[in-house]
Amino acid sequence: xxxxxxxxxxxxxxxxxxxxxxxxxxxxxxxxxxxxxxxxxxxxxxxxxxxxxxxxxxxxxxxxxxxxxxxxxxxxxxxxxxxxxxxxxxxxxxxxxxxxxxxxxxxxxxxxxxxxxxxxxxxxxxxxxxxxxxxxxxxxxxxxxxxxxxxxxxxxxxxxxxxxxxxxxxxxxxxxxxxxxxxxxxxxxxxxxxxxxxxxxxxxxxxxxxxxxxxxxxxxxxxxxxxxxxxxxxxxxx
Numbered sequence: 001x002x003x004x005x006x007x008x009x010x011x012x013x014x015x016x017x018x019x020x021x022x023x024x025x026x027x028x029x030x031x032x033x034x035x036x037x038x039x040x041x042x043x044x045x046x047x048x049x050x051x052x053x054x055x056x057x058x059x060x061x062x063x064x065x066x067x068x069x070x071x072x073x074x075x076x077x078x079x080x081x082x083x084x085x086x087x088x089x090x091x092x093x094x095x096x097x098x099x100x101x102x103x104x105x106x107x108x109x110x111x112x113x114x115x116x117x118x119x120x121x122x123x124x125x126x127x128x129x130x131x132x133x134x135x136x137x138x139x140x141x142x143x144x145x146x147x148x149x150x151x152x153x154x155x156x157x158x159x160x161x162x163x164x165x166x167x168x169x170x171x172x173x174x175x176x177x178x179x180x181x182x183x184x185x186x187x188x189x190x191x192x193x194x195x196x197x198x199x200x201x202x203x204x205x206x207x208x209x210x211x212x213x214x215x216x217x218x219x220x221x222x223x224x225x226x227x228x229x230x231x232x233x234x235x236x237x238x
Contacts, residue, residue, distance in 0.1 A: 001067060004031040006097035006145070008088070010115035011041040011075065012056040013179045017204070018151030019101055020063065020172040021165025022221050027064040028168070034067040035060070036091045038115055039075040046190040047181030059178035062171060067095070076111060080118040088122035090133050093140040100145045104153040105224060116150055120226060123148050149223045152207075159222025161229065162211045164238075166218040169208060176204075 005026060009015040015023065015035050023033055037056065040049035047055075053070070060068045071087050078084055092100070102119040103112040125131045127144025134140065152159060165172060177183060181190065184198045194200065205219070212220035215238040231237060 001032070001034075001095060003034045003066065003095040003097045005033045005099050005101065006092065006095050007033065007035045008091075008100065008102040008115065008119045009035060009037050010103050010109070010111040011039055011044070012037050012052045012070070013041070013059070013176070013182055014103060014112070014153065015101075015151075016059050016063070016172070016175045016179070018104065018153050019221055019223075020175050021168050021208075021219070022101070022151075022163045022223075023063050023065065024168040024171050024175070025163065025165060032066045033063075034065055034069070034095055034097075035063075036088075037068070037070045038073045038078060038088075038118075039111070040070060040072065041075055043075040044182065045193050046188075046196060047179075051181050052179065055179045055181060059175045062175040062178055078111070078114070078118070080114060080121065084118055085122040085125060086131075086133055088119055089126040089131065090135060090140065092123060092126040092145065093133060093143045094135070096143045097145050100148045101151055101223075102148065103150065104155070104157060105150050106155060106157065108154040112153055120148055147229070148226050150226075152211075152222045152224070156207075157222070157224060159211060160225045162215050162217075162220040162222045164212065164215060164217035164220050165208065166212065166220075169205075169219045173201075173204075 007015045041052045042049040103115040208219035211222040
């Protein structure tokens with residue numbers, strides 16, 4: 001299956017939080033989109049790996065994506081090395097996306113920046129003929145996406161561009177709330193974490209408002225680029 005957009009995430013729920021609205025918006029435009037989670041989020045204070053796997057499946061249905069896989073890297077302890085890069089390269093070559101989205105370049109959770117570097121470097125090496133990957137006894141063909149963009153997560157980062165998600169913000173929140181073990185619920189007796197409070201949910205709307213205002217949108221998601229992004233006309237810009 002060839003995808004238009006492939007989203008990499010260090011943990012289940014990273015994609016929903018960072019670019020869930022963008023995913024939904026492009027699905028509604030008819031784009032084929034997939035998510036590859038690097039870990040199962042097994043170090044999370046709340047819930048467990050099995051529960052988060054079920055929650056990510058529920059969230060995927062809300063997002064409307066074509067496919068979701070998990071590479072099963074060790075939460076908190078994966079590295080940007082050859083072994084892990086080859087795992088990412090295998091996914092890129094399998095789905096041959098035009099565009100890749102991945103974690104924030106800098107963030108509160110150390111896994112996020114590490115995942116950003118891992119996916120970025122793997123995306124480059126995926127385009128090299130002499131980097132070999134074999135799946136089910138068959139050599140994969142090299143593939144490099146046209147661009148790699150980074151979504152923004154917990155820490156504020158000034159975006160290089162923003163995407164209007166006003167029309168899909170409620171559906172994004174529904175996908176986030178599919179992770180019932182992780183986020184705010186009056187009925188939960190799990191330990192309180194920085195992302196399980198009602199205030200965190202309020203902060204998500206505040207961030208979307210902040211990124212939306214400069215482009216004349218009520219809500220938006222921000223992204224950073226690795227290289228200069230081009231457009232055909234000044235009038236394509238908001």
